[in-house]
Amino acid sequence: MTLFDLIDGEIATVHSFTGDMELESRLVEMGILPGIRIRRIKTAPMNGPIELKVRDYHVSLRQDDARNILIQQ
Amino acid sequence: MTTAVQSSWAALVGNPNSGKTAIFNLLTGLNQKVSNYPGVTVEKKTGQTRFADGSKFYLLDLPGTYSLTAQSMDERIVTEQVLNWIHGHEPPGVIVSVVDATNLSRNLYLTTQLADLGIPVVVALNMMDMVKDEIKIDLDKLTNDLGIAAIVPMSAIEKWGQKELLEAVQKSIDTAFVENPFPIFLNDNISKVLNPLEEIFKSQLRYNERLAKAQALRLVTRQSTLEIYDEMSVNGFTADEAFMNTLRDKRQAAVDLLEDTGIKHRIMEATLRYEWLDSVLAAAKINIDPQIAEANYSENLDRLLTHKWVGPAIFVLLLYFIFQSIFTWATVPMDWINRGVGWVGNQVLNMISAGMLRDLIVEGIIAGVGAILIFLPQILILMFFMTILEDTGYMARVAFMMDRFMTMVGLHGRSVLPLMSGYACAIPGIMSTRTIDSWKERLITILILPLMSCSARLPVYTLMIGAFIPATKVFGVLNLQGLTLVVMYFLGTTTAFILAKVFSLFIKVEGKSSFVMELPPYRTPLWWSVFHQVYIRGKLFVVNAGKIILTISIILWFLASFPKVDESTINENPIRTSYASKIGHTIEPIIEPLGFDWKLGIGLITSFAAREVLVSTMATIYNVESEADNVVQLKDAMKSDKHPQTGMPIYTPLVAISLMVFFVFAAQCMATFAIVRNETNTWKWPLFMIIYMNGLAYGASFIVYQGGLILGFG
Numbered sequence A: 001m002t003l004f005d006l007i008d009g010e011i012a013t014v015h016s017f018t019g020d021m022e023l024e025s026r027l028v029e030m031g032i033l034p035g036i037r038i039r040r041i042k043t044a045p046m047n048g049p050i051e052l053k054v055r056d057y058h059v060s061l062r063q064d065d066a067r068n069i070l071i072q073q
Numbered sequence B: 001m002t003t004a005v006q007s008s009w010a011a012l013v014g015n016p017n018s019g020k021t022a023i024f025n026l027l028t029g030l031n032q033k034v035s036n037y038p039g040v041t042v043e044k045k046t047g048q049t050r051f052a053d054g055s056k057f058y059l060l061d062l063p064g065t066y067s068l069t070a071q072s073m074d075e076r077i078v079t080e081q082v083l084n085w086i087h088g089h090e091p092p093g094v095i096v097s098v099v100d101a102t103n104l105s106r107n108l109y110l111t112t113q114l115a116d117l118g119i120p121v122v123v124a125l126n127m128m129d130m131v132k133d134e135i136k137i138d139l140d141k142l143t144n145d146l147g148i149a150a151i152v153p154m155s156a157i158e159k160w161g162q163k164e165l166l167e168a169v170q171k172s173i174d175t176a177f178v179e180n181p182f183p184i185f186l187n188d189n190i191s192k193v194l195n196p197l198e199e200i201f202k203s204q205l206r207y208n209e210r211l212a213k214a215q216a217l218r219l220v221t222r223q224s225t226l227e228i229y230d231e232m233s234v235n236g237f238t239a240d241e242a243f244m245n246t247l248r249d250k251r252q253a254a255v256d257l258l259e260d261t262g263i264k265h266r267i268m269e270a271t272l273r274y275e276w277l278d279s280v281l282a283a284a285k286i287n288i289d290p291q292i293a294e295a296n297y298s299e300n301l302d303r304l305l306t307h308k309w310v311g312p313a314i315f316v317l318l319l320y321f322i323f324q325s326i327f328t329w330a331t332v333p334m335d336w337i338n339r340g341v342g343w344v345g346n347q348v349l350n351m352i353s354a355g356m357l358r359d360l361i362v363e364g365i366i367a368g369v370g371a372i373l374i375f376l377p378q379i380l381i382l383m384f385f386m387t388i389l390e391d392t393g394y395m396a397r398v399a400f401m402m403d404r405f406m407t408m409v410g411l412h413g414r415s416v417l418p419l420m421s422g423y424a425c426a427i428p429g430i431m432s433t434r435t436i437d438s439w440k441e442r443l444i445t446i447l448i449l450p451l452m453s454c455s456a457r458l459p460v461y462t463l464m465i466g467a468f469i470p471a472t473k474v475f476g477v478l479n480l481q482g483l484t485l486v487v488m489y490f491l492g493t494t495t496a497f498i499l500a501k502v503f504s505l506f507i508k509v510e511g512k513s514s515f516v517m518e519l520p521p522y523r524t525p526l527w528w529s530v531f532h533q534v535y536i537r538g539k540l541f542v543v544n545a546g547k548i549i550l551t552i553s554i555i556l557w558f559l560a561s562f563p564k565v566d567e568s569t570i571n572e573n574p575i576r577t578s579y580a581s582k583i584g585h586t587i588e589p590i591i592e593p594l595g596f597d598w599k600l601g602i603g604l605i606t607s608f609a610a611r612e613v614l615v616s617t618m619a620t621i622y623n624v625e626s627e628a629d630n631v632v633q634l635k636d637a638m639k640s641d642k643h644p645q646t647g648m649p650i651y652t653p654l655v656a657i658s659l660m661v662f663f664v665f666a667a668q669c670m671a672t673f674a675i676v677r678n679e680t681n682t683w684k685w686p687l688f689m690i691i692y693m694n695g696l697a698y699g700a701s702f703i704v705y706q707g708g709l710i711l712g713f714g
């Protein structure tokens, strides 16, 4: 299952990354590592990017990128 | 490695939104220098402050970044600076690592990277006012475990802790630097793999143990770390091809070994660092299990502010409010300035006896500079709103909401802020595109950005609207003048989006775009910090624009006043025989189909320096032309200007609209293209912009004027 499939409001644990290396590097530097818990908060207007809560902050990413993040619920 | 710890300056480094700008302003007050142009913390800002004993001390504010491995242009500035320091090029005495206390683990990640550099690090633990009382952090233990000089709790908003911060900074400059071992535990496998690279760093580049380990770890983790070593020179050693090859080979060998043992090298540094950091935080009694299920106040506010339908609607209303207030609030101070300039002009008239000098001062300088000063209130109000939107955290929400639309037209959610700053001035807008990490979208944003009606066009719009568009009501509620202005902004903005789409189909550039953006918690802006920023940007505008306008006003006055003819022998106004008139008349045939006469022709030429110069040009021409010895009201002068032969008014509402449309599109501000040249590193793109924009301007004005004539609006 990927982050893309997670429903708004649900919590999951990051498992691993696929595809885009740049994205992976950026996310891990911001502390979004395998094992960390995240909550998907909402999807932006016009079916845009998604908003997540992780550690003590909120971050948004595009849905295409969310497909590259494997999660476990 | 010995770093010169004597240098009495410090660098402020921190995550975006950690409060760096606020602390910088708090410490330096108005003693700061922004190099070149106003920008959104992209530019290099230096400031001066004093220690308690009165000795001087400098601060450098660096752009916000999450780590020392760069991705966007913005972050690259920090990475390059840091590399320069560790290679001995003017390192700071101290690095002040600004940390948001409400978001410790992610903020301290960067701090721990900084602590490896061999330069003392003092943490400014900001936003302590937001930290709940129950949380008691064992600061001494944390300081020790992280291997840094000090942690100083503070709050920029409540203005406490800055004295202690300065004391800690001074103390760490004065005490000899103690080197700590690399704090992160590396197991045997990893140690073995990193060792060859570590040795190279130690023997060739003379790194100390901790730095060598840190750089070896980073190099194996991120290939891009290689690039920054290319052609660099350190302590008399230059990284030649042989060195780079060794580095590359050793890195590859390390990566291969790691893959064999099942370690993912690409997330290695982050994994190790966060694991260590999380354990350190736990030991310092900081709850690192975040309540991610809990919604904080920002999230509750966002239920409305980024709601699917309500969110965008609020954004549009907000924009409308901002542009309305620019027009209504600014009228009073504009009127003061107007009267002030008239008063000064008349004072000079009374003080100096008639002659060339008086003409130059009154007709050239005072009229020209005055015509620009009058628009300062509007520019300041716009800058004020932009700063507030940015500082409250709302701007990130705008990017979040608009990203989908922006990608549809070939742009990026992060293009919104640069484009909106473009309403103030294209230059800071273009500079702030550095935060867009994909080159293609960044380039397109730059290409279309000057179509956003900048505040330098506002003088032209205001003059034309004030003089030729009646203040009647349309549909009972909308003011026709306000409406015309909105239409001009709308015209530029929609064209910008259409062209963005067109360009995105034709421009092929490598590189994938991503959108990983923090949505910071909503915060009340720090009013004094906002005023500082507006003041400094406003000052820059006046100084920069003033210099250009002053020069042009003088040149113009000269062109408009010479050659002097004996007025008694000729029955005509002197300006009609001047150089300026000759130039204007030469280009008149080209611009006649747009409805412009020779006076506007001169204005179009001079406005290539800066758009607002059109207004001062007209002011200068009319002052020279008017026979009465006072500063004429430009609006009235243009309205009452009659064609010498036909006696018909020269400027009609149709001409005014045609001129405004021309200004919406035309490439006129030289400084913009100089900046584009800098940012794109070639003349190709600025030239492309000049051609497409001016083509568009001519075409659109032609259609408006000729179409208007056919429809009988002449």
Ligand SMILES: Nc1nc2c(ncn2[C@@H]2O[C@H](COP(=O)(O)OP(=O)(O)OP(=O)(O)O)[C@@H](O)[C@H]2O)c(=O)[nH]1
Pocket (backbone or CB within 6 Å): B014, B015, B016, B017, B018, B019, B020, B021, B022, B023, B040, B041, B063, B064, B126, B127, B128, B129, B130, B154, B155, B156, B157, B158, B390, B391, B392, B393, B523, B524, B525, B526
């Ligand atoms: N509550 C609180 N808010 C603060 C404090 N310091 C700064 N802020 C607010 O935090 C926001 C971000 O502050 P900035 O100073 O712009 O942050 P920055 O690190 O310069 O951010 P970038 O410009 O993105 O690099 C602003 O709204 C400030 O008003 C503080 O001590 N307490």
